[in-house]
Amino acid sequence: MTIGIWILGNQLHSEQAALLSRKNNKQETPVIFIESLNYVRKRPYHQQKLVLVFSAMRHFAEELSSEGWSVTYKISENFEQALNSWIRANQITELRLVTPYDRPFLTFIQSLNLDSNIKLIPNNHFLWSHQEFKQWTDSRKRLLLEDFYREGRKRFNILMEGDQPIGGQWNFDKQNRKPPKKSLTPPTPLGFEPDQITQQVINDLKSSQIPTYGQIEPFKWGINRSQALQVLECFIENNLDNFGAYQDAMVTGEYTMWHSLISPYINLGLLTPLEVIESIEKAYHEFDYPLNSVEGLIRQILGWREYMYGIYQLMDDDYSQKNWFNHQEKLPEFYWDSSQTDMNCLKQSLRQVEETGYGHHIQRLMVLGNFALIVGVSPQAVNDWFHSAFIDAYDWVMVPNVIGMGQFADGGILASKPYAASANYINKMSDYCKSCVYKRTQRTGDKACPFNFFYWDFLSRHQQQLKGLGRMNLILANLKKMDSEELKAIQSQAQHWRESQ
Incomplete structure (x- = not known):
C-alpha cells in the first residue's frame, strides 16, 4: 500500500x-x-x-x-x-x-x-475540535461569544491567575474604542519585496485569463513561515502598545493603523493560533504591555476566531442562504470600483481593499457591511463580494461573519442586534466625514449622508421584526418620535438612490 x-x-x-x-x-x-x-x-x-x-x-x-x-x-x-x-x-x-x-x-x-x-x-489548526465545540454548545442554554471566550481562557490557561482573569475582568473592550486624534502616527507595517518565486506567480497571473479583482502590485505580504513570524514579532514590538485603544479607529490614508496583519498567515497555516496567543501573553508578562491591548488581540483569536469556526461547523447547510430581512437589492457597482462612489468613507475603505486586499474589522463591519445592510443588499451578494475581495477570506470565516454578524441574516444566532448605524458612528471613529461631499448631520436633501437616510429607512422597513430584539427598543422609540413628513422624505430619498444605482 x-x-x-x-x-x-x-x-x-x-x-x-x-x-x-x-x-x-x-x-x-x-x-x-x-x-x-x-x-x-x-x-x-x-x-x-x-x-x-x-x-x-x-x-x-x-x-x-x-x-x-x-x-x-x-x-x-x-x-x-x-x-x-x-x-x-x-x-x-x-x-x-x-x-x-x-x-x-x-x-x-x-x-x-x-x-x-x-x-x-481531522484538522488540528483550530484549538477546539468540532466535537469539543458541540459538547460545549450542548451544555448551554444560550450561545454567547463572551461565554465561549471565557471558557477558552480557562481551558488553555491564558491570562489567568488561578481561576480568575488577570486584571480582575475578562473583557476590556470598553477601553478599545478611542476615536482617532489629529496627532496619531501609526507605525509603518512590515512588508517584503517579492522574491523570484513570488515574482513568477505575479507574472503568471498577469498573463492569465482568470477573472480577478483589485491591484496585483505593489505586493508586500509575507509568503512563508519565516516572514509570517517576522510580522508577528514586528507587531509585538511596534504595534501592541497602542493596538487596543485604537483598534476601532479609521484614518484617511492609514490602511493598517496598529493592527497585526497576521490573519492571512494564520488562515494559511503559516502561523498557528496557539503560538500567536502565547507570544502575546509572553510579551505582556515580559514588557508590561497594556492589558487592554493584550486581551483585545487574544480575544480576537481565542474567542472570535474559534467561535466563528465552531458556529460554521455547527450550522445547517442552508445557513449561508439565510435572509431574515428578505433583502434583495443588488450590490452597488462601486464595491467593485471605488472610483464610482463619492461617499468618502466608502471610497477610502474600498480603495485600500483594492490596493492591498485588506481592511480592518471596523471598516468591514461598520462601513462596508453596515452600508450594504441598511441599503437592503442581498446577504448572499454581500458574502460573495467579501469572499472575493479580502486576502484572508475563506468560506468558514466569511459565512458566519457576513451572513450572521454583518448582515444579521440569521435573525440573531450570532448577534443580539444588527450592526446598523448612521453617519454619527463613522464620524466618531474616523476622520472620513471631514472630507466628504455629504453632510453627516443631514438626513434628507441633496447633501444628506446616505448612511443617515438609509439607516432610518432600514429601521422603518423592519420595525416589526426589530421590536422583538430588546436592544433595539430605545432606537425604535426615537423612530416613533420622528416627524411623519420627514420619514416619508427619508423613505423617498432611499428608494430614489436604489433606483439610481
Whole structure:
C-alpha cells in the first residue's frame, strides 16, 4: 500500500495532521500540491490573495522537499485530472488530506472520481475540535461569544491567575474604542519585496485569463513561515502598545493603523493560533504591555476566531442562504470600483481593499457591511463580494461573519442586534466625514449622508421584526418620535438612490 498526501493551499504548516501522520516515513510518502485554474475561476478573487496563496504553496513545497519529502507540484485545469495522473504514477492506494475547513470544498472533494481511496484526517489548526465545540454548545442554554471566550481562557490557561482573569475582568473592550486624534502616527507595517518565486506567480497571473479583482502590485505580504513570524514579532514590538485603544479607529490614508496583519498567515497555516496567543501573553508578562491591548488581540483569536469556526461547523447547510430581512437589492457597482462612489468613507475603505486586499474589522463591519445592510443588499451578494475581495477570506470565516454578524441574516444566532448605524458612528471613529461631499448631520436633501437616510429607512422597513430584539427598543422609540413628513422624505430619498444605482 502506498500512502500519498494532498496538501491544500490553506494547510501550509509542517505540523498539520496529514504530514504528522507520516512524519517518520517522509521518503516513502508522495506529497502533492495543486493549483487548479478552474477553481480560481469560480469568483473574481483579489489578485494579491492569489499571489499570496500560490506563492506560499510553492515556497512550502520547496521547504518540504528540502526536508526529505517526495513532493510534486502541479498547475492544472482541475484537481481531478492532476490527482489521478499523480495517483497512477505513484501507485497510490490511499490519499490522505486534512479535512477541508470549508464545507463546500469538502463536498467537492467527496464528489471527485479518484483512482484511490480518500482518508480525511481531522484538522488540528483550530484549538477546539468540532466535537469539543458541540459538547460545549450542548451544555448551554444560550450561545454567547463572551461565554465561549471565557471558557477558552480557562481551558488553555491564558491570562489567568488561578481561576480568575488577570486584571480582575475578562473583557476590556470598553477601553478599545478611542476615536482617532489629529496627532496619531501609526507605525509603518512590515512588508517584503517579492522574491523570484513570488515574482513568477505575479507574472503568471498577469498573463492569465482568470477573472480577478483589485491591484496585483505593489505586493508586500509575507509568503512563508519565516516572514509570517517576522510580522508577528514586528507587531509585538511596534504595534501592541497602542493596538487596543485604537483598534476601532479609521484614518484617511492609514490602511493598517496598529493592527497585526497576521490573519492571512494564520488562515494559511503559516502561523498557528496557539503560538500567536502565547507570544502575546509572553510579551505582556515580559514588557508590561497594556492589558487592554493584550486581551483585545487574544480575544480576537481565542474567542472570535474559534467561535466563528465552531458556529460554521455547527450550522445547517442552508445557513449561508439565510435572509431574515428578505433583502434583495443588488450590490452597488462601486464595491467593485471605488472610483464610482463619492461617499468618502466608502471610497477610502474600498480603495485600500483594492490596493492591498485588506481592511480592518471596523471598516468591514461598520462601513462596508453596515452600508450594504441598511441599503437592503442581498446577504448572499454581500458574502460573495467579501469572499472575493479580502486576502484572508475563506468560506468558514466569511459565512458566519457576513451572513450572521454583518448582515444579521440569521435573525440573531450570532448577534443580539444588527450592526446598523448612521453617519454619527463613522464620524466618531474616523476622520472620513471631514472630507466628504455629504453632510453627516443631514438626513434628507441633496447633501444628506446616505448612511443617515438609509439607516432610518432600514429601521422603518423592519420595525416589526426589530421590536422583538430588546436592544433595539430605545432606537425604535426615537423612530416613533420622528416627524411623519420627514420619514416619508427619508423613505423617498432611499428608494430614489436604489433606483439610481
